[in-house]
Amino acid sequence: MHSPVPFFTHSLTALSSVLDKAEAHATAKNIKPDVFPQLRLIADMFPLWRQITIATDHAKGASARLAGREVPSFADTESTIPELQERITKTLAFIATIPPEAYADAEARIITVKAGPRELTFPAMQYYHSFALPNFYFHATTAYNILRSNGVSVGKVDFLGG
Numbered sequence: 001m002h003s004p005v006p007f008f009t010h011s012l013t014a015l016s017s018v019l020d021k022a023e024a025h026a027t028a029k030n031i032k033p034d035v036f037p038q039l040r041l042i043a044d045m046f047p048l049w050r051q052i053t054i055a056t057d058h059a060k061g062a063s064a065r066l067a068g069r070e071v072p073s074f075a076d077t078e079s080t081i082p083e084l085q086e087r088i089t090k091t092l093a094f095i096a097t098i099p100p101e102a103y104a105d106a107e108a109r110i111i112t113v114k115a116g117p118r119e120l121t122f123p124a125m126q127y128y129h130s131f132a133l134p135n136f137y138f139h140a141t142t143a144y145n146i147l148r149s150n151g152v153s154v155g156k157v158d159f160l161g162g
Contacts (some may be wrong), residue, residue, distance in 0.1 A: 001105035004066060004128065005095045008136070008137050014161030015055065015140055016088045018147060018154050023081050025152045026109040037079055037147050048054040048146045050076075050086045055139040062132035063095040066124055067102035 037049035111127040
């Protein structure tokens, strides 16, 4: 298996840039910056801060599990844009420590994850392609959409990254 790190790195870097734009938008419009992390697309969805924590959880979790490494635990207490940026930075720093050769035997692994009260077990490639990646992109996309729907000037190019 090829390392998933470059893909997560690219998308998390784009997400960080979108958060930069949100912070600049808040400053330009005289909006309290602590408003954005609490925004939601709809009442029964997680707010922006949680979308970002879940996206980073999937990036660090998939990178670690597929490499046979321990997944680091983060506090999930980020409530400001700078704290969310720091979480992205910590995630990027962690996944950068995993060398590409750590994924050489990834296909042979069986991955078990906790999803709420359930425990899910997958062959590694099924975990990666039908659980970790879709969840990562769902939450990253939802974070982007929350900001876009609240007036932050971002487009598809921002989501895709440079």
